[in-house]
Amino acid sequence: MAALRADAAPVEMRRTVTREAVVDAALTLFAARGYHGTALSQIADSLGIRTPSLYNHMRCKHELLETIIERTLDDVVTDFRAAVHGVTDPVERLRRATRVYALRHATHRRAALVVNRDVPSLAEPALSRLRARRREHERELRAIIVDGVEARAFHVESPALASFAILEMCVSIARWFRDGGELSPDAVADEYSGFALQIAGCPGLHRGADG
Amino acid sequence: MAALRADAAPVEMRRTVTREAVVDAALTLFAARGYHGTALSQIADSLGIRTPSLYNHMRCKHELLETIIERTLDDVVTDFRAAVHGVTDPVERLRRATRVYALRHATHRRAALVVNRDVPSLAEPALSRLRARRREHERELRAIIVDGVEARAFHVESPALASFAILEMCVSIARWFRDGGELSPDAVADEYSGFALQIAGCPGLHRGADG
DNA sequence: TTGCGATACGAATGAGCGTTAGCTAGCCTC
DNA sequence: GAGGCTAGCTAACGCTCATTCGTATCGCAA
Numbered sequence: 001m002a003a004l005r006a007d008a009a010p011v012e013m014r015r016t017v018t019r020e021a022v023v024d025a026a027l028t029l030f031a032a033r034g035y036h037g038t039a040l041s042q043i044a045d046s047l048g049i050r051t052p053s054l055y056n057h058m059r060c061k062h063e064l065l066e067t068i069i070e071r072t073l074d075d076v077v078t079d080f081r082a083a084v085h086g087v088t089d090p091v092e093r094l095r096r097a098t099r100v101y102a103l104r105h106a107t108h109r110r111a112a113l114v115v116n117r118d119v120p121s122l123a124e125p126a127l128s129r130l131r132a133r134r135r136e137h138e139r140e141l142r143a144i145i146v147d148g149v150e151a152r153a154f155h156v157e158s159p160a161l162a163s164f165a166i167l168e169m170c171v172s173i174a175r176w177f178r179d180g181g182e183l184s185p186d187a188v189a190d191e192y193s194g195f196a197l198q199i200a201g202c203p204g205l206h207r208g209a210d211g
Numbered sequence: 212m213a214a215l216r217a218d219a220a221p222v223e224m225r226r227t228v229t230r231e232a233v234v235d236a237a238l239t240l241f242a243a244r245g246y247h248g249t250a251l252s253q254i255a256d257s258l259g260i261r262t263p264s265l266y267n268h269m270r271c272k273h274e275l276l277e278t279i280i281e282r283t284l285d286d287v288v289t290d291f292r293a294a295v296h297g298v299t300d301p302v303e304r305l306r307r308a309t310r311v312y313a314l315r316h317a318t319h320r321r322a323a324l325v326v327n328r329d330v331p332s333l334a335e336p337a338l339s340r341l342r343a344r345r346r347e348h349e350r351e352l353r354a355i356i357v358d359g360v361e362a363r364a365f366h367v368e369s370p371a372l373a374s375f376a377i378l379e380m381c382v383s384i385a386r387w388f389r390d391g392g393e394l395s396p397d398a399v400a401d402e403y404s405g406f407a408l409q410i411a412g413c414p415g416l417h418r419g420a421d422g
Numbered sequence: 423t424t425g426c427g428a429t430a431c432g433a434a435t436g437a438g439c440g441t442t443a444g445c446t447a448g449c450c451t452c
Numbered sequence: 453g454a455g456g457c458t459a460g461c462t463a464a465c466g467c468t469c470a471t472t473c474g475t476a477t478c479g480c481a482a
Contacts, residue, residue, distance in 0.1 A: 016448095016459065036247035037332060040440065049460070052441080056459050061440065117328055121248060157402060158394070164387055165380045165406050172379030183369070191368060195376050198409035227429065227478090251470065260430070263471080267429050272470065 017047050019057040026064040031110035035065050035118040065118060066126045072111040073133045079104060080137055090148030091202055097141055098166060098196035099189045105173040106185035112174035141167065145200055155201030166196045228258050230268040237275040242321035246276050246329040276329060277337045283322040284344045290315060291348055301359030302413055308352055309377060309407035310400045316384040317396035323385035352378060356411055366412030377407045 025046045029038040040061055044051040058064055083096040105112045122130060142163040148154035156162040170192055177188065236257045240249040251272055255262040269275055294307040316323045333341060353374040359365035367373040381403055388399065 033331065034245060034247055034328075036245055039438075041438085050462080051439095052443095052462085053460055055441075117245075120244065161394070161399065161402050162406070164383060165403065168383030168386065169376045169380040172375060172382070175379065176375055183372070188372065191372050192376065195373070195410045198412065199406045201409065250468075252468085261432080262469095263432085263473090264430050266471075 022057045027068055027110045031113040035121045068114055069130055072115050077137055090153045093144045095193045099193040102170040102192035103185055103189035105170055106177045106188050109174040116171055162199050165199055233268045238279055238321045242324040246332045280326055280341055283326050288348055301362055301364045304355045306404045310404040313381040313403035314396055314400035316381050317388045317399050320385040327382055373410050376410055
């Protein structure tokens, strides 16, 4: 009647885990090792339960990835629209759109890493659906730049190139940002939205470090 | 005496494969599916040989990844130093450094994708060694910006932030660039080195799209 | 012609994976 | 206190993976 395995918790001190805890543990591990580099046994270990118990909280491993990516992309689009809603000036629209996007990559690092590494590991139909969601965001940001160029507020040769550069520059924040470092997420977001305006060729806003 | 397996090539038409061909096939597959997402059997298939035959050309799977990443990082540093060698003006140094880096990411897309996705899949001691190699490049680019700020040619609040933004913006070219598309690698590299100067707050060079 | 190195092959191995099944303890409701 | 739901557990499955072994065939050099 003794425990069969030394590392099995006695019944009276078993943990009880929620679906959110499973998704969160997956988020941490997928971000660190990638989807294919993470075993369910590692997720279970980090929660203090056995691998098969995970199936009380998920349908399969793939579903975890879909959940993480879907939620993240939804949030990105929602953030974007809330940020630019009611603003008509292209300069201010670009500043705000870049600011929330940069901010998100400093405050939701794990999710950003997973989205930017493991989208190709999705299976259909989620792959097409989520790629489309991503393109929505790209298209809407590019539209801001096109509008700004037409209004002669921006000066770029290729709005597509500029919008890719801006988006990916923000994405990369997730790679180096550390909580408790020298700069707060807000400070980074401010600086990066400044970079975005520079990339867009927005004249007369060199950040006033001198003179 | 007949072939035991329908897909086994008869002896007289067996392929002979080189180590370079193996590395190249691995490069393609790692770039598309990631290191952990690629099976040796897929590499063998793409070469028309059986999985165990790969071991005539490599020590183990991991060695393929190390080879790919090590070569790529060496080339990045070599390119960088050749590009800025003998140039003293910080503006021109930054332009050239960014240009070769951007160009590389358009012309060596697969390698760039592997480096930026699978470095964490490396094992020690290669991991530390190659991370250090990468930091060399970062440090040398940041030094250009610091020099430029001191010479009042650039205006940025944080050279570290600006250099990250510039580097990662270039890296992302590998994600969207397509051969035969609208823009040549050279055109993209020119445009991106312009973006870099804008990020660095280099005054008076808004690309002359209008009067 | 013989011998050797390179390179392919099939077969096999052991480990680890995701997943399923069947069972049991605790908790809430009646 | 009985019954059912939730969520844990062990055991086991089938599959795939990286890797090893022994062998056969090729081209080349002696």
